[in-house]
Amino acid sequence: MIPRGGNLLIILSSPSGVGKTTITKKLQQKYSNFKLSISHTTRPPRSNEVDGVDYHFVSKDQFKKLIKDNEFYEYAKIFENYYGTRKKNVDQTLKKNDIIFDIDWQGTKQLSQFKNLNFIKIYLITPNKNELKLRLLKRDENTKEEVEKRFNSFDEDIKHWNDYDYILINKNLETCFKQIEQIINTNKIKNSQFFS
Numbered sequence: 001m002i003p004r005g006g007n008l009l010i011i012l013s014s015p016s017g018v019g020k021t022t023i024t025k026k027l028q029q030k031y032s033n034f035k036l037s038i039s040h041t042t043r044p045p046r047s048n049e050v051d052g053v054d055y056h057f058v059s060k061d062q063f064k065k066l067i068k069d070n071e072f073y074e075y076a077k078i079f080e081n082y083y084g085t086r087k088k089n090v091d092q093t094l095k096k097n098d099i100i101f102d103i104d105w106q107g108t109k110q111l112s113q114f115k116n117l118n119f120i121k122i123y124l125i126t127p128n129k130n131e132l133k134l135r136l137l138k139r140d141e142n143t144k145e146e147v148e149k150r151f152n153s154f155d156e157d158i159k160h161w162n163d164y165d166y167i168l169i170n171k172n173l174e175t176c177f178k179q180i181e182q183i184i185n186t187n188k189i190k191n192s193q194f195f196s
């Protein structure tokens with residue numbers, strides 16, 4: 001069971017390439033109380049990624065062992081790789097901090113089963129599909145094949161929008177960031193009243 005204080009639990013999902021990572025980094029810079037839930041993954045690191053900062057990079061065998069030992073609150077197979085949220089990490093972070101989960105719709109469904117927890121579920125999209133493709137192509141760490149795979153998952157992803165509390169269009173990063181700040185502030189006020 002995830003421990004509960006007055007801290008916020010924010011889920012941020014989006015198709016790859018919408019700008020979720022930039023937003024989570026910006027949130028952590030501006031609000032020192034916000035910590036990213038650092039997932040485990042079997043995906044190889046990109047050139048700009050650091051083990052223990054962006055992800056905990058593990059082998060498939062290590063990941064399978066963690067599943068077997070019931071170490072995850074949720075996990076999913078995405079683009080041939082596994083991604084998961086380790087219980088130990090979340091429990092530790094939540095003692096003192098608000099937490100942001102950068103996870104997909106499958107993980108969101110699994111976490112939503114913890115009915116005693118009030119997740120704020122936000123889904124980010126680009127203004128249109130074409131813009132998404134452009135952004136994916138700009139990320140030079142993606143191979144053409146990966147761009148196609150990620151782009152094609154868009155249609156499956158949007159079927160799950162209904163599972164979210166807010167759908168935000170990231171047309172302009174600053175505007176989108178302000179909208180997220182407003183959502184956070186409103187929920188902070190609600191939470192502090194509830195737990196005072």
Ligand code: 5GP
Nearest residue numbers: 016039075076078083084085102103104107
């Ligand atoms: P990427 O490979 O681009 O870093 O991430 C691919 C997808 O995996 C993104 O949609 C991201 O939100 C999702 N993801 C990252 N970590 C987790 C996790 O721990 N659980 C789940 N379910 N999805 C994750």
